[in-house]
Amino acid sequence: MNSSVTEFILLGLTRDAGKQKAVFGVFLILYLATLSGNFLIVVTIKTSRTLGSPMYFFLFYLSFADACFSTTTAPRLIVDALAHKKTISYNECMTQVFAAHFFGCMEILVLILMAFDRYVAICKPLRYTTIMSRHVCSVLVILAWVGSCIHSSAQIFLALRLPFCGPNVIDHYFCDLQPLLKLACMDTCVTNLLVVSNSGAICTVSFIILLTSYVVILYSLRNHSAEGRRKALSTCTSHFIVVVLFFGPCIFIYTRPPTTFPIDKTVAVFYTIGTPLLNPLRNMEVKKAMKKLWCSKV
Numbered sequence: 535m536n537s538s539v540t541e542f543i544l545l546g547l548t549r550d551a552g553k554q555k556a557v558f559g560v561f562l563i564l565y566l567a568t569l570s571g572n573f574l575i576v577v578t579i580k581t582s583r584t585l586g587s588p589m590y591f592f593l594f595y596l597s598f599a600d601a602c603f604s605t606t607t608a609p610r611l612i613v614d615a616l617a618h619k620k621t622i623s624y625n626e627c628m629t630q631v632f633a634a635h636f637f638g639c640m641e642i643l644v645l646i647l648m649a650f651d652r653y654v655a656i657c658k659p660l661r662y663t664t665i666m667s668r669h670v671c672s673v674l675v676i677l678a679w680v681g682s683c684i685h686s687s688a689q690i691f692l693a694l695r696l697p698f699c700g701p702n703v704i705d706h707y708f709c710d711l712q713p714l715l716k717l718a719c720m721d722t723c724v725t726n727l728l729v730v731s732n733s734g735a736i737c738t739v740s741f742i743i744l745l746t747s748y749v750v751i752l753y754s755l756r757n758h759s760a761e762g763r764r765k766a767l768s769t770c771t772s773h774f775i776v777v778v779l780f781f782g783p784c785i786f787i788y789t790r791p792p793t794t795f796p797i798d799k800t801v802a803v804f805y806t807i808g809t810p811l812l813n814p815l816r817n818m819e820v821k822k823a824m825k826k827l828w829c830s831k832v
Contacts, residue, residue, distance in 0.1 A: 539698035558615035600810035603637035636686035643678035734789035
């Protein structure tokens with residue numbers, strides 16, 4: 535570590551004392567709802583015999599990644615809303631950078647796997663069970679874990695190379711590369727290009743892949759029955775809403791020159807807290823299985 539800074543100060547979403555209390559209450563509720571919703575999905579899919587298809591296999595890992603992704607940022611935001619000293623150590627900051635990018639990338643890759651699963655189910659129904667076997671799904675999830683590890687390792691490598699020798703105030707509610715680049719006492723143009731080519735490229739390319747897959751799926755639905763179109767549209771619409779809410783802010787943050795804006799914190803809320811909260815609300819079959827499972831338990 536080439537740095538004289540041992541801790542950073544996080545300014546949070548707002549400096550207004552009254553608004554900070556509102557931030558504490560609102561985001562505590564949102565975080566608990568995110569954890570409980572995703573936890574219920576994980577337990578339901580794991581215990582239900584009716585949710586054994588590849589879509590729910592991937593949804594299991596998406597919910598797990600969502601809960602972990604939200605946990606990397608939300609607790610710090612909630613605690614700091616009432617704390618007088620909003621500091622985070624250098625090591626904790628680097629850990630947060632790694633964890634946020636690891637679980638964020640995991641969510642992106644699982645969303646792509648889910649879109650691929652829907653594409654095969656709708657466009658190649660006769661070969662679906664062969665293509666999307668449990669072995670293939672397991673290998674795809676392992677590749678997603680490996681890809682996430684490679685991405686987050688590259689991000690933390692860039693973060694650890696940044697020297698900090700002056701200001702240590704981060705105008706954000708969590709540690710990320712963009713606000714850290716602003717504090718580094720070196721020319722960060724090359725580093726920012728690497729961030730754009732890594733995080734920015736992953737977000738943009740993944741978004742294009744997902745949009746293309748949905749266009750192909752919607753085009754192929756013209757040959758399906760009205761009931762089949764309704765079910766497919768229901769699933770794809772909920773997926774598409776989550777994809778736009780997640781990738782829109784990510785592309786805004788990670789595909790631009792090394793500058794930060796006051797709106798960045800608000801934009802980041804959409805993909806760090808909003809998307810993990812919305813994912814549990816996306817599937818009617820899961821809701822039915824959850825109701826059946828937990829009502830029988832009660």
